[in-house]
Amino acid sequence: MRVKYNHSVSGFTVLELMVAVGIATAVLSVAVPSFLDWLPTLRLSSAARQVATDLQVARMKAISRNTSYTVNFVASTYTFTPGTGTDTDSRDIGQLYPGISIAPTPPNPVFTPRGTASTTGTITLSNGTATKLIVVSTVGRVTIQ
16 A cells, blocks of 8 residues: 655745744844843842741741751851751852852841841842842841842
8 A cells, every 4th residue: 555645735844944043043142142141130139039048947947946046157158056056057159159249247147946036137148230138137037128
């Protein structure tokens, strides 16, 4: 049994594919530089969310373990230290998000077993052109501004 194919309606021509690739290349050549300019801002926002989340984790650990937790900032690294001094966690934001610097206001946040913060402050993250502030309030709320 012989099957008859109709070649006039199957697939794309080489010319159609070349035109589609040319249009896609033109669109990408415009979009990529714009995205690369936007990348430092995305990195700064991601670093701010990471620090805020880690502060909230320290607060939750203070509540669940019924001990105070201190978050110590040193350069681009910060550590979570419970009141007992054991089980310390740390994170290096400079390694995770290159180009981001951290500058906490003098006191390091200390979360109490009730979830409040006995030491409050503001942590400033910067990428050289923009900044994000992470504020720890007395009631233990962590917000990004």
